[in-house]
Amino acid sequence: QVQLVESGGGLVQAGGSLTLSCAASARPFSRFAMGWFRQAPGKEREFVGGMDWSGGPYYADSVKGRFTISRDNAKNTANLQMNTLKPEDTAVYYCAASYSHYYHLNYYQIGAYEYWGQGTQVTVSS
Numbered sequence: 001q002v003q004l005v006e007s008g009g010g011l012v013q014a015g016g017s018l019t020l021s022c023a024a025s026a027r028p029f030s031r032f033a034m035g036w037f038r039q040a041p042g043k044e045r046e047f048v049g050g051m052d053w054s055g056g057p058y059y060a061d062s063v064k065g066r067f068t069i070s071r072d073n074a075k076n077t078a079n080l081q082m083n084t085l086k087p088e089d090t091a092v093y094y095c096a097a098s099y100s101h102y103y104h105l106n107y108y109q110i111g112a113y114e115y116w117g118q119g120t121q122v123t124v125s126s
Helices: none
Strands: 004-007 010-013 018-024 033-039 046-051 067-072 077-082 091-098 120-125
Touching (some): 033 077, 046 067, 046 077
Parallel strands (some): 010 120
Antiparallel strands (some): 004 018, 018 077
């Protein structure tokens, strides 16, 4: 069983930055693709970004150029650096792990991920 724990959420003003971290118990961590999703109130969970061992990173158009995904395989962590935040970025952010062999094709799909964290709230005030 893989456990994922997000941290780093909070309240920030528009234009500000936050970095989310995801600590994973996966072994070996390097074999898992890691993705970030978010869910705003009343909306469906949506893909934010992801990366695996052979390709990516991949980003949703809405965050491209503002968000950056990174991972540290030695520390079993994945990070989401969020810059130039907008009120519409307000959501609960989830990290997820995928063992898919077709990640480069299905990275944006919720069903591609086997394991999920509990989520961390990000609120961007205008």
